[in-house]
Amino acid sequence: MESVTLSLIFGSVLLIIGIYGTVIAWRFYILLDSPADKFALQVMVAFILFGVLGGGAVVGSAFFEGTWWPFIALFTMSGFLILAFSSLHYLRLLYEEFGSKINSREERKHIPVGGFIIESLEGIKTLLKYLSSKSGGLFVISRRPRDEWEEEFGIKPTKYLWLSRVEEKHSVSPSNLHVILEEAVRFMRIRKNSVIYIEGIEYLVLYNDFKSVAKFLFTLKDYATVEKSVLLIFISPGVLEKSHYNILRRELEVLNPEKFLEEIMGTALFGAVAKEEFEKITTEKPLNEKEDREEHASSESSKA
Structure with a gap:
């Protein structure tokens, strides 16, 4: 019993x-x-x-x-x-x-900390290629579907959220700012020294009042500072009202991608040595090392 x-x-x-x-x-x-x-x-x-x-x-x-x-x-x-x-x-x-x-302290030095505005689309493409090779992960929040974004930027993000009212596995409604904030904060806490990239701010403003969007961005910037990560926000000139844009600029520094890359490389970006190093870095695929190894093994076997 x-x-x-x-x-x-x-x-x-x-x-x-x-x-x-x-x-x-x-x-x-x-x-x-x-x-x-x-x-x-x-x-x-x-x-x-x-x-x-x-x-x-x-x-x-x-x-x-x-x-x-x-x-x-x-x-x-x-x-x-x-x-x-x-x-x-x-x-x-x-x-x-x-x-x-x-775990690399040397590479942490190459990751800015805090929140920044980027005004150049080509500049953000170049900067993201560099930072994705040095950071703990790249989290992209965009108005465009993932495959379309990856094709244009040539990068495969670690995590991706599509700003859309269509209910898909990796989509989020632009009105759910709290959900986006929770996902981004969770990502930064799991992957230290990570990169959060947001585009489509004007789309967020369509579904939320500007005050709510500004609070969301400023809170996310504070979390990025605490977690030693970087928040990059692409804002094309003229898409926001001037008064709204000036409010964001008072809290978020405008970052010039080319000058930033010149500074961290220690020499002019388009100098002979730096240009060669930069091209090598931006053609790497840090988030797809497994694919790189398989491709290398395949080429070696074909030579044999």
């Missing part, structure tokens, strides 16, 4: 943990991008095996006669192996893609 009671208690606890973990992992699977979404899916499967099926088998052993231990052992071992190997694999991916950049 005592063993039956223990089976019911332990089985019920496993069931509760399994169901809770499955629901949370499923939510992360919906929110995250690859490869994090795959890891969330594997964690969810592990919770199902560990908690739901394993707990169900323990409870079943209390009510029905028979040998249940092979099923309990199978579900427990399967869940443990999935969780263990998927965790090790994901840790390796994190180190390969972000570990060296996040």
Whole structure:
């Protein structure tokens, strides 16, 4: 009788943990991008095996006669192996893609901190190519769909939000400023020394009063300062009322991309040495190192 009671208690606890973990992992699977979404899916499967099926088998052993231990052992071992190997694999991916950049003090010196306005579209393209190779991650918030933005900028962001009232997996309504703020702050806290890039401010003003948009940007700038990250806002001249633009300029510094790059390189940007270094940097694909390695391996095998 005592063993039956223990089976019911332990089985019920496993069931509760399994169901809770499955629901949370499923939510992360919906929110995250690859490869994090795959890891969330594997964690969810592990919770199902560990908690739901394993707990169900323990409870079943209390009510029905028979040998249940092979099923309990199978579900427990399967869940443990999935969780263990998927965790090790994901840790390796994190180190390969972000570990060296996040831990490099030298590269942190090349990342500005705080909030800045950029007025030149070509300038922001050049600056983002450089910063994405030095930062802990790039989070883009844009009015354009992701594939259209990536094609024009030649960069693959770590995270992307499409400002649209269309309900898609990676879209957000322009009226939900609090949602955008939460996503950006979460990104900066997870990925230190990161870059937050926002374009389409005039679109935000259409769905919110300017005062709310200004508060949103100033709050985001403060978080960027605290988290040692940078907020870049592209504002094309003339898209905002002059009085509104002047309010933003009083709080956010206007950054000249070319002068900034000249300063951090220690010489004129278009000098012979600096130009060669800059072209090398801006043609790198820091967020796609896996693809680069596969391409390199493919070329080596074809030569052989």
